[in-house]
Amino acid sequence: MAPERRTGVEGVAQDGPGNSTVIGGRYRLQERLGRGGMGTVWRAADELLGRSVAVKELHVDAGGGSAGALREARVVAQIRHPHVVVVHDVVEHEGIPFIVMELVDGGSLADRLAGAGPLAPAEAARLGLALLGALGAAHDRGVLHRDVKPANVLLEAGTGRVVLTDFGIARLAGATTISEAGAFMGSPEYTAPERMQGGEAGPAADLWSLGALLCAAVTGESPFRRDSVGGILHAVVFGEIRPPAGLGPLVPVVRGLLERDPEQRLGAAEAARLLSACAADGGGAEPVPAARHAPAERATRPGGPLPPESGRRRALRAGLVAALIALTVGATVTATSLLGGGDGRAEGRESGATAGAAGPSRSASASSSPPASPSPAPSPSASPAGSVRPAPAGYQVVADPRGFSLAVPAGYRRTTDDQRVFYGSPDGSVRIGIRTSAAPAGGPLGAMRSADRQGAETNPGYRDNKVVPTTHDGLPAALWEFTWDGFTRTEGARHTFDLCWEQDGVLYDVWVSTPVGRTAEARGHFDAALDSFVPGVGGSASP
Structure with missing residues (x-):
């Protein structure tokens, strides 16, 4: 039987270091670092300058081709910031576009959470400050990242440098969530409710994503993870939101960033102030193992409901339906991540109350948790x-x-x-x-x-x-x-x-x-x- 035909360079380069695939006349692919919905990332040697680089191969089936690669490279090249990945080059090989970037050794935040467990609140605050700086630099250029999540945050070994990467679905402010091809662009667990409408969204949408990421960093789980995409979208748009136990001094900033109304959402300057105070405070609460932080309705009581504003409910519901339709017609659900890797899971809920007199039952636990x-x-x-x-x-x-x-x-x-x-x-x-x-x-x-x-x-x-x-x-x-x-x-x-x-x-x-x-x-x-x-x-x- 003839071997299955592979697209791009995977058939040549997948066996690891030492293969002979050279693209752009100078970049020798060595090993695959990760694969996402829109691209595959390789470690490569720049034989001209004698340095290691990361090379992102854009999947042809994901659309965009060379024009898409050039657009992404131009978007990132506009943003000069120590916490934003550096783009070196864009090349083609056998009709396949590649973006050549700096190599950040150390893996992603998603890798860290899966391997070593959650961060302490003060450590997460320092990470949040770095990401705020990166997002601020992007927003100053009119660029929205639109896919801020643990898999797209790299942690450099040895230096601790935090690097925001994968601007593959970045757009200028005002772009829509649903692509021209009908695909939901982004990761639903980290997507702001206003983007679920499929309408316009501004920098505040990236700040919502940062709030969800901070929850995941400290607890090991996304606050909106559910067993189905429909459940995730419902949790983001309509479910109650309770910052999980263990966030400690991060609770105020997470609460502010996860405000459903973007006009009421915590701004970058105030978020930076709160995160700076938390980072300077040191240690903070101990990180919570992922298994402990899932809300149990009785003793854990990790959080209370955050109902949506009634004035926005109809528009959000329409957006949720649109997003669900886009997802169910086979569109790509999650955009590419530079190094791949999954994100955690979490839920929240509100607690109940007691009746005043000690007599026959009469009391109620306040609130419920995010209905899935x-x-x-x-x-x-x-x-x-x-x-x-x-x-x-x-x-x-x-x-x-x-x-x-x-x-x-x-x-x-x-x-x-x-x-x-x-x-x-x-x-x-x-x-x-x-x-x-x-x-x-x-x-x-x-x-x-x-x-x-x-x-x-x-x-x-x-x-x-x-x-x-x-x-x-x-x-x-x-x-x-x-x-x-x-x-x-x-x-x-x-x-x-x-x-x-x-x-x-x-x-x-x-x-x-x-x-x-x-x-x-x-x-x-x-x-x-x-x-x-x-x-x-x-x-x-x-x-």
């Missing part, structure tokens, strides 16, 4: 006859696939992540959350007290908090109640009620979160949910 995928509320008729409790006027009883039934206000929409279920109001301001898990050794009261101890760390402005033991349907339970400031100026202060109880070895947790000033409404929804809650309806009740 919306779905219509289960039909009330799906519940087996006689197995559900009646709903008050204005509510409907839903039999949830996760294994329980309860009453929620009519018109509320169901969303889920891998651990929790949420029912939210049409405007996203009111959230009812439910989670089941294995009962902990300390029981409901121990779980709530653990969450309360972390309240100030995970909920900005955490106050008016209390945890009390109680019962629910005669079973041991705990109530938690608190107020906090929300994660953005547009969200504002919120109040949460949360109740958890143990039943047949399962810990059930039900919470309600609303804006301050609507606590009476929250208490009504909370009481209705708890009075109507029945386990074992609609699916498996096992944790």
Whole structure:
């Protein structure tokens, strides 16, 4: 059988150092460093000047050809900054375009996170300052990077120099997210919500990406990683955003950079000030292993919801649909990364609250976590006859696939992540959350007290908090109640009620979160949910 035909130089150069492929009459390819969706990067020897270089082979199938290579090289050549990769040359070999760049030995931030684990907050702050400088130099030239992520940040061994690379999808300010060919340009986990519209975006979009990258640098995971592209896009545009536990002094800058409204987003100057303070502070909190930082709804409480602004919701939804269409028609989802490598994963959520009196259950955990995928509320008729409790006027009883039934206000929409279920109001301001898990050794009261101890760390402005033991349907339970400031100026202060109880070895947790000033409404929804809650309806009740 004839060997499979390879494009470009991979068939010749893939065997490592010592091969004979020379391009441009002077660059001898030696070994492949990485491969992305739009290009392959090689280590090469510049035989004319006697130095090592990196050579990026642009994939012909990715489009652009020599014109694309020249455009990318010109974009980067405009930006002179110590933290931006240097471009030396552009050449062609057998019709394939190549960009010759400086070789940064040491791998990418993605490599570092996968191999050595997360950075300490102060170290991440220094990295963030370097990237802010690189982005500032690009923005001063009217260039948006549009793909700031760990795989595109190189860490030079020995010197610690941080280098932003891969401007392959960079555009002048005002360019669109959806390419002329219908491809989604960029990495969804690090893409700002305004770019999800497929419309115009400015320098603030790169700053959003930097905020997501800082989360990944300290926790090992992107705050928007989900199991599907649709889930990622929904999390970016609509899901609640909670800076994960372990960010320590980086929380204010991450919160500011992950503000959905670009006009309210933290600017580069203020971000630099906050990062400088964190870097100068030294050490900071210890880095959090990736496995620990995924939010568990009970004791970890890594963060609270950041609902989108109602005024932008319709435009963002249209953009999300456009992006999903682009992705599902076979377009390239992730742009090339210089050295390849994956990015981490993370999620966040808001915590709940406790009712005031120690008596029969009444409390709710505020807020939910970024809903991964919306779905219509289960039909009330799906519940087996006689197995559900009646709903008050204005509510409907839903039999949830996760294994329980309860009453929620009519018109509320169901969303889920891998651990929790949420029912939210049409405007996203009111959230009812439910989670089941294995009962902990300390029981409901121990779980709530653990969450309360972390309240100030995970909920900005955490106050008016209390945890009390109680019962629910005669079973041991705990109530938690608190107020906090929300994660953005547009969200504002919120109040949460949360109740958890143990039943047949399962810990059930039900919470309600609303804006301050609507606590009476929250208490009504909370009481209705708890009075109507029945386990074992609609699916498996096992944790």
